[in-house]
Structure formats: structure tokens, C-alpha cells
Amino acid sequence: MDVLLSIKPKYVxxxxxxEKRYEFRKAIFKDRSVNRIFIYSSAPVKKIVAVFEIGTILEDHPDILWDRVRDYAGIDDSEFFTYFAGRSKGYAIGIENLQELDEPIDPKEAIPEFVPPQSYCYLDGLPVAE
Incomplete structure (x- = not known):
């Protein structure tokens, strides 16, 4: 099983x-057997543009997460703490073996009844070379 994450183009x-070797989330997928994540670059791109394998998933208070990953965050502390404002827990998903797709995928053609995920959605059988 794979996951599709919706990420803003500047972070993609x-x-x-x-520069950004961790993807930050307030909530994470329940099925921890997921090992591959597809990146959906949100508007205005609206395409699946890359895939990566999950490295370490860190789960902790945002202050501790920031101390651990700041050098690999790809964002500044202001963006990080604004994103996690009011949260006592956050997640940092390690990005490994990133593969940018030669041909970005239009999800409306590849996934029946596609709706861009607010955060993530599970995928099964997206046609991408292994």
C-alpha cells in the first residue's frame, strides 16, 4: 500500500x-505498513510529481522535533512553528530514495474519482515504474 501526500509546490x-529531507505532518496515516509515498504537488501544478520511500518517522513535541531535524527541514523555524501552533505532537517523515517522475501523472486520469487529499490518502496500484 502506498500513500499520496498533498504538498505545496514550494515545498515540493x-x-x-x-534541502527538505523531512515532510512534516500534524497527523499521520494509521497503516504503518506503508513504505512508499507519492507526492501530489497542489495547485497550481495539480500533478503527482515524485515518489519516495519512508525513512524514519519521528513523533514528538514540535520543540523536540525542530531540535532534531532543523538542519534538514527545508523551512525556517517560523514556518515550522506556525504549522504546529497549538499542537503537543507532530510527525517528521524521513524522505529516502526520492525519485522525480519523468512524466508527472495527472491524478484525474490515473485515479478514478480523484479528489486532492487535504493531507493524505491511501493508494493502491498507481501505474509507476518500480
Whole structure:
């Protein structure tokens, strides 16, 4: 099983350029057997543009997360703490073996009844080379 994460284009660029090595989430998928994540670059791109394998998933208070990953966050502390404002727990998903897709996928063509996920959705059988 795979997961599709919706990520803003500016953060997608940072991931592809290797500056952002963790993706931050307030909530995480329940099925922890997931090991591959597809990146949906949200508006205005609206395409699936990359895939990566999950490295370590860190779960902790935002202050502790920031101390652990700040050098690989790809964002500044202001963005990080604004995102996690009021939260006592956050997640940092390690990005490993990133593969930018040669041809971005239009999800409306590949996934029946596609609706862009607010955070994430499970995928099964997306046609991408292994």
C-alpha cells in the first residue's frame, strides 16, 4: 500500500532539490505498513510529481522535533512553528530514495474519482515504474 501526500509546490521544489529531507505532518496515516509515498504537488501544478520511500518517522513535541531535524527541514523555524501552533505532537517523515517522475501523472486520469487529499490518502496500484 502506498500513500499520496498533498504538498505545496514550494515545498515540493525544496524536497526535489534535497534541502527538505523531512515532510512534516500534524497527523499521520494509521497503516504503518506503508513504505512508499507519492507526492501530489497542489495547485497550481495539480500533478503527482515524485515518489519516495519512508525513512524514519519521528513523533514528538514540535520543540523536540525542530531540535532534531532543523538542519534538514527545508523551512525556517517560523514556518515550522506556525504549522504546529497549538499542537503537543507532530510527525517528521524521513524522505529516502526520492525519485522525480519523468512524466508527472495527472491524478484525474490515473485515479478514478480523484479528489486532492487535504493531507493524505491511501493508494493502491498507481501505474509507476518500480
Amino acid at each position: 521544489r525544496s524536497i526535489i532539490e534535497g
